[in-house]
Amino acid sequence: MSQGKIVLMACGSFSPPTFMHLRMFEIARDYIHSLGIGTIVGGIVSPVHDAYGKKELVAAQHRIAMLKLALRSSGWIKVSEWETQQSGWTRTKVSMQYHQDTINKCLSELNSDAPAWLPDDVLNVNSIDEPDDLAAKLNGNVEDGVTVKLLCGADLLESFATPGLWAEEDIEAIVGRHGLVVVSRAGSDPGKFIYESDALYKHRKNVLLMTNYITNEVSSTVIRRLLRRGESAKYLTDDGVLAYIRQYRLYGALPCVTEAAARYS
Numbered sequence: 001m002s003q004g005k006i007v008l009m010a011c012g013s014f015s016p017p018t019f020m021h022l023r024m025f026e027i028a029r030d031y032i033h034s035l036g037i038g039t040i041v042g043g044i045v046s047p048v049h050d051a052y053g054k055k056e057l058v059a060a061q062h063r064i065a066m067l068k069l070a071l072r073s074s075g076w077i078k079v080s081e082w083e084t085q086q087s088g089w090t091r092t093k094v095s096m097q098y099h100q101d102t103i104n105k106c107l108s109e110l111n112s113d114a115p116a117w118l119p120d121d122v123l124n125v126n127s128i129d130e131p132d133d134l135a136a137k138l139n140g141n142v143e144d145g146v147t148v149k150l151l152c153g154a155d156l157l158e159s160f161a162t163p164g165l166w167a168e169e170d171i172e173a174i175v176g177r178h179g180l181v182v183v184s185r186a187g188s189d190p191g192k193f194i195y196e197s198d199a200l201y202k203h204r205k206n207v208l209l210m211t212n213y214i215t216n217e218v219s220s221t222v223i224r225r226l227l228r229r230g231e232s233a234k235y236l237t238d239d240g241v242l243a244y245i246r247q248y249r250l251y252g253a254l255p256c257v258t259e260a261a262a263r264y265s
């Protein structure tokens, strides 16, 4: 994996966000810094458009609001609303390229407006390079700018093999041009998966596999199930997210836990 300035981008439904979605970023940043193979200058969570149509995908406005609540305490991870603002679903490759191009444009044109999703430290990379020098280097050459890498769990990586889901050229661009940072997940064997895929094996230097030693199998599915049954989902996600879910009665949650529990008694 190349040295340089990296922004980690996680795509997905985040319906609702869990602590593990955010832990992925911390695990990846520590791992990359400890190996000395790059500098993480920011993280972006990019929730998918409503048109993705996955089961129990609540409206983007809610998923964005919940992500913002969950990320209140993060100094380096931001939510990008860009995908949700497009006219339909956006391929991940296109979204990664958009975010990378926008970041590098902001860096090379020092007066350009920074989008709200730009993590604060991204612009501080100028303190690493002389601004004029950086602007010259970035002129049409993203290699010298920030690289946006896809941060995902092993199940998302394994979805590359689902027939018709990902175009071959998209996998080639995501892995070849950007790079993947993959967090292990129970029931998956990402090393074997990479070995068995010609496209991934070819670019295996650009795929960083991380073992999550502090295993945490929380998922959005688990939280939705607990809420539907009127059980507690506390300590699996941010309290603000749970309060928001109850306020808007998302996922079949009722404002009060005991009221909802009566349904299953």
Ligand SMILES: Nc1ncnc2c1ncn2[C@@H]1O[C@H](COP(=O)(O)OP(=O)(O)OP(=O)(O)O)[C@@H](O)[C@H]1O
Pocket: 010, 011, 012, 013, 014, 015, 018, 020, 021, 024, 151, 152, 153, 154, 155, 156, 183, 184, 185, 216, 217, 218, 219, 220, 221, 222
């Ligand atoms: N426990 C986990 N360990 C590792 N990666 C995870 C974990 N939970 C989610 N992810 C990763 O987070 C990203 C967003 O996934 P997604 O929105 O589907 O979350 P999810 O918790 O898997 O939700 P759902 O249960 O609805 O599928 C994906 O890259 C997924 O692999």
Ligand SMILES: NC(=O)c1ccc[n+]([C@@H]2O[C@H](COP(=O)(O)O)[C@@H](O)[C@H]2O)c1
Pocket: 011, 012, 013, 014, 047, 048, 052, 054, 090, 091, 092, 093, 156, 165, 166, 167, 170
């Ligand atoms: N061809 C593609 O670019 C492609 C295909 C399938 C899923 N995805 C993305 O992967 C993510 C998957 O999210 P879920 O794991 O919640 O289904 C979404 O952000 C979606 O846009 C991209």
Ligand SMILES: [Zn+2]
Pocket: none
């Ligand atoms: Zn999932």
